[in-house]
Amino acid sequence: MKQNKCFFAVDLGATSGRTIIGTLADEKIVLEELTRFNNELIETGDHIYWDIYALYNEIIKGLRIVAQRNLPIESIGIDTWGCDFVFVGNDGELMRNPLAYRDSHTEGAMDDYFKSAIGKKEVYDITGIQFMNFNSLFQLYTMKKAGNTALQCAETVLFIPDALSYMLTGKKVCEYTVASTSQMQNPRTGELDKQLLKSVGLSFRNFGKPIRPSSVVGVLNEQVQRITGLGAIPVVAVAGHDTASAVAAVPSTSAHFAYLSSGTWSLMGIETSQPIINERSYELNFTNEGGIEGTTRLLKNICGMWLYERVRKEWDETKSRPHAELMKEATACEPFRSLIMPDDTRFANPESMTNAIQDYCKAHGEPVPESYAQLFRCIFDSLALRYKQVFGWLQELAPYPIDTLHIIGGGSQNALLNQFTANAIGVDVYAGPQEATAIGNIMLQAKAAGIVKDIRQMRASIAKSFAPQHFVPQDRQQWDDAYQRYLEIVK
Numbered sequence: 001m002k003q004n005k006c007f008f009a010v011d012l013g014a015t016s017g018r019t020i021i022g023t024l025a026d027e028k029i030v031l032e033e034l035t036r037f038n039n040e041l042i043e044t045g046d047h048i049y050w051d052i053y054a055l056y057n058e059i060i061k062g063l064r065i066v067a068q069r070n071l072p073i074e075s076i077g078i079d080t081w082g083c084d085f086v087f088v089g090n091d092g093e094l095m096r097n098p099l100a101y102r103d104s105h106t107e108g109a110m111d112d113y114f115k116s117a118i119g120k121k122e123v124y125d126i127t128g129i130q131f132m133n134f135n136s137l138f139q140l141y142t143m144k145k146a147g148n149t150a151l152q153c154a155e156t157v158l159f160i161p162d163a164l165s166y167m168l169t170g171k172k173v174c175e176y177t178v179a180s181t182s183q184m185q186n187p188r189t190g191e192l193d194k195q196l197l198k199s200v201g202l203s204f205r206n207f208g209k210p211i212r213p214s215s216v217v218g219v220l221n222e223q224v225q226r227i228t229g230l231g232a233i234p235v236v237a238v239a240g241h242d243t244a245s246a247v248a249a250v251p252s253t254s255a256h257f258a259y260l261s262s263g264t265w266s267l268m269g270i271e272t273s274q275p276i277i278n279e280r281s282y283e284l285n286f287t288n289e290g291g292i293e294g295t296t297r298l299l300k301n302i303c304g305m306w307l308y309e310r311v312r313k314e315w316d317e318t319k320s321r322p323h324a325e326l327m328k329e330a331t332a333c334e335p336f337r338s339l340i341m342p343d344d345t346r347f348a349n350p351e352s353m354t355n356a357i358q359d360y361c362k363a364h365g366e367p368v369p370e371s372y373a374q375l376f377r378c379i380f381d382s383l384a385l386r387y388k389q390v391f392g393w394l395q396e397l398a399p400y401p402i403d404t405l406h407i408i409g410g411g412s413q414n415a416l417l418n419q420f421t422a423n424a425i426g427v428d429v430y431a432g433p434q435e436a437t438a439i440g441n442i443m444l445q446a447k448a449a450g451i452v453k454d455i456r457q458m459r460a461s462i463a464k465s466f467a468p469q470h471f472v473p474q475d476r477q478q479w480d481d482a483y484q485r486y487l488e489i490v491k
């Protein structure tokens with residue numbers, strides 16, 4: 001590995017974003033956060049939008065700091081959430097801010113689409129993507145039915161990371177991993193599906209040039225060079241979908257691992273060489289999203305730290321109390337006193353998460369958790385058991401035996417839940433790195449620069465840089481017994 005190479009990563013989440021410098025030296029990675037900012041939703045005209053121009057401006061601010069500090073960056077990479085997109089007119093200008101996946105206009109859209117356009121099973125057979133009402137396919141279908149003017153007049157549809165790259169370079173691309181979240185891409189061919197595109201009034205010509213992670217999009221255009229003070233820096237298409245970049249950063253030396261990208265939401269899955277699309281994956285609503293180097297990410301969405309975050313926010317007395325103290329008190333509580341199904345629809349966005357959990361327990365004959373410690377213990381016991389359930393399905397679907405679970409993302413810092421997860425699933429758990437998405441973004445840029453050659457070398461460098469915490473299964477019989485009770489509650 002060449003020495004002292006710097007890369008500029010833009011990591012955008014649904015609530016906040018960051019610009020980060022990653023420096024590679026001596027086969028290790030060092031991160032420095034340059035800026036952090038909010039990603040604010042705009043509510044107007046009965047719709048919810050992202051402010052794409054504000055996000056662009058935040059990227060510019062980060063690049064200006066790079067110029068002011070004379071940081072020798074090799075390239076720029078952008079990762080964001082999936083599904084959402086921007087329309088570009090035939091004059092090259094963006095047409096409106098993009099609608100946010102949180103917008104309610106797609107409620108009921110899936111059923112309508114399956115009745116009026118293409119059947120549910122056929123859509124899954126083509127795409128292998130889990131059904132969520134905000135997938136791009138259903139967003140576009142709803143817009144078409146509503147006579148959305150921007151859609152009618154659009155020359156090009158660009159997914160969010162590709163739209164921001166376009167604003168920096170003037171080049172239109174369609175990056176593979178973020179396109180896979182649209183439910184319009186066939187994972188077998190790696191291309192958008194003609195039939196699905198036609199169902200929403202679009203064709204291949206309405207999308208940018210198809211590219212894979214670690215491809216160069218272009219260089220900063222003259223305007224961006226002028227306003228930032230930088231030169232013709234390359235913009236690299238990393239894994240544009242943030243989860244794909246995060247999975248690229250799993251520090252595993254084995255190919256037979258599962259991952260849990262843990263944050264507000266949890267995504268548990270495996271890497272496969274081919275998509276797994278069959279009756280069982282359809283029944284379990286597993287998704288086949290694009291990964292790096294031609295891999296597929298077979299995964300399932302799980303409600304994660306959302307439950308804990310909401311309850312903690314609601315309990316005034318916990319506002320100033322550290323997480324470690326809360327975890328200590330939760331640990332001291334009676335185990336498995338109350339169990340819930342974390343993915344029950346009543347937990348999606350209730351007015352009060354505390355009340356929602358208590359109501360669920362009442363409805364299922366479970367002891368009602370009253371104290372914050374009991375609530376937190378209920379949440380973490382139940383999450384670990386849900387992870388066991390999904391892990392079992394992965395073992396069923398996987399073409400190889402799974403020997404470890406790697407937990408990455410912010411939730412990897414929750415030692416209590418990590419230990420519970422190891423206890424529940426019965427395999428060794430390795431937690432970290434916390435900054436997996438940014439690290440994956442940076443390493444994919446490094447691959448484009450020829451500094452690392454493949455995923456194996458990337459992951460070896462990450463493992464040297466960020467030593468994971470190791471959790472060994474404990475109290476197996478106790479957890480197996482609790483799981484049987486959990487299955488009775490959630491069936």
